[in-house]
Amino acid sequence: MTVLEEFRLETRGWLEQNCPASMRVSVPEDQIVGGGKRQVYANPDAKIWLDNMASKGWTAPMWPSKYGGGGLSKEEFLVLQDEMMRISARAPISGMGFSMIGPTLLDYGTQEQKMEHLPKIVSGEIRWCQGYSEPGAGSDLASLQTKCEDKGDHYSVNGQKVWTSGAQYADWIYTLVRTEPQAPKHEGISFVLIDMAQPGVTVKPILLISGNSPFCETFFDDATVRKDSLVGQLNRGWTVGKRLLQHERSSISGLSSGGKKGRYDDMGKLSDIAVEYIGKDSGKLADPALRDAVIQNELNQRAFGLTQQRFMAESDKGETATFATSMFKYYGSETGKERLELQLKAMGTQSLGWEGPAFDVKERTLTRTWLRSKAGSIAGGSSEIQLNIIAKRVLGLPD
Amino acid sequence: MTVLEEFRLETRGWLEQNCPASMRVSVPEDQIVGGGKRQVYANPDAKIWLDNMASKGWTAPMWPSKYGGGGLSKEEFLVLQDEMMRISARAPISGMGFSMIGPTLLDYGTQEQKMEHLPKIVSGEIRWCQGYSEPGAGSDLASLQTKCEDKGDHYSVNGQKVWTSGAQYADWIYTLVRTEPQAPKHEGISFVLIDMAQPGVTVKPILLISGNSPFCETFFDDATVRKDSLVGQLNRGWTVGKRLLQHERSSISGLSSGGKKGRYDDMGKLSDIAVEYIGKDSGKLADPALRDAVIQNELNQRAFGLTQQRFMAESDKGETATFATSMFKYYGSETGKERLELQLKAMGTQSLGWEGPAFDVKERTLTRTWLRSKAGSIAGGSSEIQLNIIAKRVLGLPD
Amino acid sequence: MPLVLNEEQNMLKDAAKDFCTNSTPISQLRGLRDGASESGFDTDTWQQMVDLGWAGITIPEDFGGLGFGYLGMGVVMEECGRTLTASPLLSTAVLGAGAIIHGGSDELKGDLLPQVAGGELLLALAVEETPHHNPYGATTTAEKSGDGYKVTGSKKFVLDGHVANKIVVVARTSGNAGDRDGLTLVLVDSGAGVNVTRTIMADSRNAANIEFSGAQGVLLGEEGKGADVLDKVLDAGRILLSAEMLGGVQECFERTIEYLKVREQFGVPIGSFQGLKHRAAQMFCEVELSKSVVLEALSCLDDDSEQVGELASLAKARLNDTYNLVSSEGVQMHGGIGMTDEYEIGFFMKRSRVCEHSLGNSAFHRDRYGVIQGY
């Protein structure tokens, strides 16, 4: 038996023992665990599952074990994924700690920063959010104005961030601030970590067209930042911030699934839903024009998934090339939006319910997911920005 | 009986007597009459029909009669069109004399220029072509380099034009030349008329991807231009040239038909062809995805035709607003290209024959028409240029 | 098919624009939504619309209406579409009144139409039984009972069904679901045997699911030939809804263009980026084509032309797609603030999709157009 096969058997056994039965079904959206001090566990098994996984470091399987991670190789990680999928085990926790700031600290953080923050992410003790965008900045991220001044033994931050996703649940925020107002736009920016449990930080949720408030405005009013909470060099935060954006783009595009599953497929396969609401005629979906469009979308999703797998296979480290994240962000969000538009067409008036008994949970969820999907091509660098990046960085087209 | 009803009866009677029977069927492409000294009449009736119509001025029905035109009002013109359609009478002649330089001379020409040139267009004696584009200029028309120098009693022209449509058949060419090399790009350009029957003018056809050569390169080597062949003011030719481009755009978009007939419908209705090559299933075109696309294209063509009619109805003078020509040029050429792409899909491998007995005339014509249609969104200001114009002139979007 | 408005129609349009801008801005719809209004529209506003004569625009003068025709109603609907005005105009004055005009006896017309024009009577048309438009799909039954008919079955997505005093029900007296023959229109009072559940839709407008359990009503048109009346009523509804959508399309497009001019990114207005310019110019073409088809379709209605059916499908299919495009691009081009509920652009996107699924989506109308054209 190879070492990997041995690992598979061990993992299978461990999961069998440590994954509660109620964690082996797909997770309702309102029960996704994000961790942090405000986390409430609707199902106590969720906390047990999280603690069990965290004890192995498997909430962050490929992070080094000295920071609390699982220390797995890429091959072992894939085995773990496989085995979890085998029993339909849900992810014990997710969030920006894992997908964004964790990998960024691994790249750019000091030894002390890694030791301070990573284990608390792994255990679910601390939840993070991101402070990048500002009112009026939008896609022109580097025009940010939030000011960070050196007060000798600490920094003081003043300004406003917007689209801070999940800020109302977060304990810490990583953020881009301006430390050198006179410098050219992309210089003079720094990347700092701010403890949100202080009077200088105020959070206000934004109501979206979907009726949800996943984002907030976050205000800094003489917020205090420790001197050792600067990531990377002073005034060189743009480099750190850009690298982090790639993690964000991967995550918005659904890249993290490695292409194994289409985006939004949690709600069921598009073609299955279409058949459910429209029916078949001679074995084929009864609306032939919609059928063609559904097939086209499923073909595109499959080709997209294969492309994600190809890029992972081509890369030694299991990481994705810079330009690829832009492609995945762009194509993933556009194909995802299209999928939901097709689902609306398939479900007809039942797809547009807002509330009340005339619509079941799946239907009401769709309406709001559809509306929320529109942010996919706006947030984290709009589709237009991604196309600009591809044109410039990959194709080398002139400015 | 109203005057217009009387005119209708008279016209009907006149056409009955003067339109030869063989002119009452749609015209094969190689028998379209363009006039000029090199015109050969494959069918002698075509010459009789042209002369008959020219005698009434009805080759240019709305031009003033003092220049040989028909002198008809817009209402009378519509009656004439109607009556010609009633008996399927073909156009006796067409070409840039009628669609481009004629209207331009009516707007900008001197009395002498009108008297010299318009009657010869009406009669079909002189055929015109256009010298606008230059190698390397493309959409950036105003960057033209062809030089026109004042030699005292005449001008002398040196340079090269490209995409001179039908230059190999034309007697005269109207052209944009640079008369003031130091001036800013759009100034220092003049609009001149050049007799092509002189040694200083050489024409070389360009072989296109369609296998046809409708365009030429035209070289001027000390070509002589009469002083009175300048249209509009010296160095102000850009104004004249731009106005003429609108006539060109109308014509490329198929606007001249007033939306009554879809572009390329000479080859038959798209849906009829699709049914012929694919067949029906339960009364519907048997390829349901193609059917949806064909219907979509026919709906768009119909909406486009109605829009042309609406703009004509909204305009008192029967002319089209500047911005509308850009819309029509853009939408007409794109919808036309799409129609031909769909026709390829409908006809399958029979749509891609080049020559030989395995393909009938209609099929071989389609292959080449499809290839030629690709010029629709390039020539006369590309689709991109038209969109720029709409964005700037109509929507007022900033540069 | 004049393809231009006459002076009377232009005046009506100007008046409607004034009214909607001042009395029914989008903030009214937001208020109705946030206040969880039971009727889903403002009754005072509706009375003002009635006072302006709008409820009777298409009702003949003999029956208390203005007799202004469909082009007149179209310009009003278009202006209502610009401000997303919630009112029972389509359900009552177009669909319900239309069924009575085309199917009612003279006595019934004389009785009911003046009440419609006077705003005393609200109507609804109950046709759908599935989430997809299917005019001949009724399985709801109508049985002769006394002078009239008893109706049994359930209907979905009945526009303004929750406020209607009377409901035109598409029922079946013979044949099977899908058959054009055997349909019968029955006008029932919203009362005994009628169980109404309002459906709260994403666009904050109004529809209901309705159960009929032996509800008593009177015949409109001929028994078994209801589709003859129904087709006319639906085509008018499709075309007038297209007119409303055209208003939404234009307003949404104009707001977006305006935003492109004022919003700055990278130190310049975002409308200076060619990527957005080209998309804006392409939308402009679609909007212009949309104006033409709506105008032509309304003219055909007024002329009672044989082409009404194909023009209705042309108009509805095009407006579905154009509204979908323009509202999606509207949100995308507004960026982050387009996603906020505070900003109004998202209201157009929600409305567009509900309109799209009312009275036939594009697939339905393209298929129908093909069938009419014989392929």
Add this chain to the structure above:
Amino acid sequence: MPLVLNEEQNMLKDAAKDFCTNSTPISQLRGLRDGASESGFDTDTWQQMVDLGWAGITIPEDFGGLGFGYLGMGVVMEECGRTLTASPLLSTAVLGAGAIIHGGSDELKGDLLPQVAGGELLLALAVEETPHHNPYGATTTAEKSGDGYKVTGSKKFVLDGHVANKIVVVARTSGNAGDRDGLTLVLVDSGAGVNVTRTIMADSRNAANIEFSGAQGVLLGEEGKGADVLDKVLDAGRILLSAEMLGGVQECFERTIEYLKVREQFGVPIGSFQGLKHRAAQMFCEVELSKSVVLEALSCLDDDSEQVGELASLAKARLNDTYNLVSSEGVQMHGGIGMTDEYEIGFFMKRSRVCEHSLGNSAFHRDRYGVIQGY
């Protein structure tokens, strides 16, 4: 499904790139066209390809081939696609040889496959009878006659049918046009009872219409079960043709991007216009996705996976659409010179459409994919 090439395959790809660049640039195809070449390909070039072993890449070593598999053949086809190389590789080494590999007796394989690998034998597959791909549509009949079968009927668009020494004919021994059962593959010599007319196509490549009037041949596979072999052969053909198309897509795209960098208008490179940039970036995504599906489909062929059918349809539908898009945009972005015969970009557009209609257009393959997925 490794989704990456191994070293052997990479070496083959490099060698193919060298050969095609140097020996079969597009100017060769132009020369064949302008010289009205009767065979439509250059026989010396073909011999060189044979010498490189290409004719036998997928033929097992036991039968004189290289046994390199489909991924190997794919990289060669891809490079051929870049230079629009005219050769009988698809018709002979993929379709024809495939039919013999999957349907021939050991004796027949031992006899014929070494001849294919050695370049002595050219093959063709005669399947179509209408202008649309229809694998089970045969009405051409096969009747038992002595040891073999007599074939009667007419076939269209037989790739390389005008030069093939032997032709695999999809004929019918029972059932009706459209039935999967009842098809029988017969290998006939191009001679008595075979009347070949070459069809000159827009892409200057090679196909023929063929009349069979009682032509004698031998059975491949089982009588009436020909579709079992045919499906395998067609899927291999679709995937390898997709690989060729992928080469054309990349070359056409790269030439266009290069042109955007050098061509100036209004004093700047046209590639600096955002309208064109965004379209270029969108095409880039489609090209990258195309690479993935071709690679995966080739791997599935080599693995003889159950998913070959759906992957073939995924690949062919995507490559049809991507080649169509990239070549049309190629011409548009090249502007006027893109319309000239002198410039090579138009050759890709012509080739793309002929490929699109070979072995199934996108509508065919999307429908098939849906059927495989059960909806």
